[in-house]
Amino acid sequence: MRARVQEIVFDCAEPAALVRFWAAVLGGAPVDRSPAWSYVDPPGFVRLAFQQVPEGKAVKNRVHLDVEVADPSAAAEEVAPLGARRSGGLVTDEQGSFQVMLDPEGNEFCFVTG
Structure with missing residues (x-):
């Protein structure tokens, strides 16, 4: 099977705020699909998406x-x-x-x- 990465998704508390940070770092226009889901398509890179979750970050990213x-x-x-x-x-x-x-x-x- 051959597959490709469609997007990289970050769990977060505030998708709209976090997408704006990453859009400022990597470029692209932030999009708020809903209050719980935002994304950005940085030029030359895969989409980064941000989904709201109830729990906070507890350990180092894998x-x-x-x-x-x-x-x-x-x-x-x-x-x-x-x-x-x-x-x-x-x-x-x-x-x-x-x-x-x-x-x-x-x-x-x-x-x-x-």
Whole structure:
């Protein structure tokens, strides 16, 4: 069987707010399909969807996005006013650099180079 990823879905408390964060980071226009479901189609990437769930985030994500940028530290500063925050420090090795980040609801993602 061959299949393709249609979208990546995030469970969250506030879909309309979270979709606007990710639209600002990756591009695309946020769409609110209902109060419990929003999505964005970032250019050159699969749709990101956000569905409202009653429970809060309790543990580290099992899957996260690596977002390529020219400068992870500068990118981290740029998204801070949008509600993102750093998790730990910048890591650099022979493969490049990465900065673990948390979106406004605490979902981990990384700004990466390389």
